[in-house]
Amino acid sequence: MSHLAAALRKDLLLHWRARAQVVAVFAFGAAALLLFSFAVGPETTVLREQAAGFLWLGLLLSSTLTLAESFHAETEHRALEALLLLPASARALYYAKALANALALFALGAALVPVMVVLYDAATPRIPALLGIILLGAAGLSAPGTLYAAMTSQARARQTLLPLLLFPLVVPVLLAAVKATSLLIHGDPMGQLRAWTLLLVCFNVIHWSLCGLLFDRVVED
Amino acid sequence: MKESRVPYGLLALGLALLVWGSYWGLFLAPREAYMGDVQRIMYVHVPTAWNAMLALTFAFACALLSLFRDDPVWDARLEGALEVGVVLSALLCMQGAIWAKPTWGVWWDWDPRLTTTAVLVFAFGGILALREFVDDPVKRATWSAVAAIIAYVDVPIVYFSVKWWNSLHQTQSSPETVSRAFHWPLRINAFGMLFLMCGLISLRARLAFLRREEETA
Amino acid sequence: MVTGRNGSGKSTLLRVLATAARADRGTARVAGHDIRDARGEVRRRVALLGHDSGLYDGLSARQNLDVAAGFLGPAAAARVGALLRDFGLADRAGDPVSAFSAGMRKRLALARTLLKDAEVVLLDEPYGELDPPGFRLLDAALDALQARGATVLLATHLLEHGRQGCDSAIVLEEGRLAWSGPARDLREPGAAP
Helix, strand or coil: CHHHHHHHHHHHHHHHHCHHHHHHHHHHHHHHHHHHHHHHCCCHHHHHHHHHHHHHHHHHHHHHHHHHHHHHHHHHCCHHHHHHCCCCCHHHHHHHHHHHHHHHHHHHHHHHHHHHHHHHCCCCCCHHHHHHHHHHHHHHHHHHHHHHHHHHCCCCCHHHHHHHHHHHHCHHHHHHHHHHHHHHHHCCCCCCHHHHHHHHHHHHHHHHHHHHHHHHHHHCC | CCCCCHHHHHHHHHHHHHHHHHHHHHHHCCCECCCEHHHHHHHHHHHHHHHHHHHHHHHHHHHHHHHHCCCHHHHHHHHHHHHHHHHHHHHHHHHHHHHHHHHHCCCCCCCHHHHHHHHHHHHHHHHHHHHHCCCCHHHHHHHHHHHHHHHHHHHHHHHHHHHHHHCCCCCCCCCCCCCHHHHHHHHHHHHHHHHHHHHHHHHHHHHHHHHHHHHHC | CEEECCCCCHHHHHHHHCCCCCCCCCCCEECCEECCCCHHHHHHHEEEECCCCCCCCCCEHHHHHHHHHHHHCHHHHHHHHHHHHHCCCHHHCCCEHHHCCHHHHHHHHHHHHCCCCCCEEEEECCCCCCCHHHHHHHHHHHHHHHHCCCEEEEECCCHHHHHHHCCEEEEEECCEEEEEEEHHHCCCCCCCC
C-alpha cells in the first residue's frame, strides 16, 4: 500500500512539473472542437445536437497526447525500470499512473466543457452529473490507455500505435459517454442515463482490474 | 513445431466442401420467399461469422497459454489465429455490406453484430500492427498476448454498447434468418470453412514459428 | 571487476545479474537467490547503476532521491540529505535535473544507487562523465561499501581504476569469459600476461 502512495506522489509531482504541457494539450482539444464546427457548418441547431459527440471526440484525441507523454519521462532514462529494481510493485506503479492520468483527463474534459458551451450553445444545469460522467469517461480512457502507453513507449512507430490500439477498445466509453452527455444536455425523458452510467461503471471495473493484473507482464522483461 | 502434411489435407478438404456447399447454396437451393436471391449470401455469411468468432476465441486461448507457458509455439499460433480471424472478420463486414445494399439501399446499416465485427477488425488488426513494430520476440509475444486478452474481454462490452446505442433506431437486420429446409448447404460450408481455417492457421503458425527461430538464431 | 572491449557484454551481464534483463539460457544466483525464481529477493539486495541514469529530468535532485526513498522505507529517506552532501549536490538539490551537466547527473545517479542498503552493488562504467573530484567521491563511496562488507561488481574499461581497488577480475570477449583471476594480474588487452 505504501508503494501506491509513493508512486502516486511521484506521478502527481511529474504532472505538476509538466503543467505547462497541460495548457498545450488543452489548446489542442479546444482547437479540435473548433475544427469540428468548421467541418460541420455554422448551423446552430446541428452543432447543439452533436455537441456531446464533439466534446468526447476532442477529449479522445487529446488523450493520446496526455497518455503518451505520461510515459516519456519513465522511459527517457529508464526511470521506471530503476523503480522496478528497488523493488517497487509494478501494480502500484500502474494504478498510480492510471489514476494520475485519469485525473489529468478529467481536468481536461472539465476544461473543455465551457468551450463546448460557447461554440455549440450546449449547456446543462446538471453540472455534478456532467462532471461525474466526465470522470467515468476519463477513467475509462485512462485504464487501458495507461497500459498501452507503457507498451507503445518502447516500440517503434509509437505515435501511430497508441491510438490504433486504444481507440477500438474504448468504443464503449465513447458511446456511453456521448449518449449520457447528450441526455444531460437535451433532456432524458425516458430515464436512460442510468443505463449508460452503468455501462461506464462496468467498463471501468473490468478494465481497471484486468489492466492492473496484466501491467506487470508489460513492463517486465 | 513439426512439418506436417495434415494442414494441406485440411485445406484441400475444406476447399472441396466449400465448393460443394456454395454451389448447392448459391445455385441449387430454393429461392427464399421474401428476400429472394440476395438471401443466398447467408450460406457464406453464417459460416464466416461462426468461424471468425472461433478463430478469435482460439486466439484468446493461445494468448492465455502464451502468457502462462514459456513456449513460443503458442505465440506462433496466436499470430496465425489473429491473422485468420482478422481476415474472416473483414470478409464478414464486406458480406454484410453486400447484403445491406440491395436490401436496405445503404452499404452499412449499423447492425450491432456487424458493427462489433468492424470494431474487432480494428482491435485485432491493431495487434497485428503492434507485432510488426516490436523487434524483441519475447516482448512481442508478451505484449500481443496481453493486448489480445484485453481486446477479447472487450468484445461483449462493445457488442452491448453498440446494441443499446442502435436500439432506438432499428431492429435486427442481418441475413441470419434461415428456413429449416436449407440447413445442409449451410452445414457443409460451415465445416468446409472450419477445415480451411484450421489448415490456414496451422500453416501460418508454422511460418511464424520458423521466422522466430530465424530471429533468435 | 568486469572488463572487456565495447560490445563484449559487460552491460548485459550486469543487467541480467540485477534482473533488469532476462537471460535466454542458464541460471545465476546473486546474494544467495536465483535470478529467475526469486527475482524480488534479488532486487531487495542488489543495486544497479546502468548506462541510463534512471532519473526524472523534470524533477529536482532531491525529489529524485525522495521518490526512490519512498519505495525503500524511512531508513533510506533519512539518508537522502547525507548522500546529497557526500556527492557534492547539496547546493543544487532543488534544481531540476534537466539543468544538470552530465557529470552531475552521474553523481546523482550514483547517490540514487547507494540509497538502498544493498549487499551487492553493480556499477556499469561509473567513472564515465565524472571529473577528478567526482572520481575521488566515487572512490570514497566504494571504500565505504567495501568497509561494510558489500560486494561490488565494477564494469569498466579503465583498468587503472579497477586494478587498485578490486580483488578479482574477469575479462569478457564477445559475450564469453576470456580470462579470470586476481585484479592485480590484469594486463592491457594484447599485452603478455
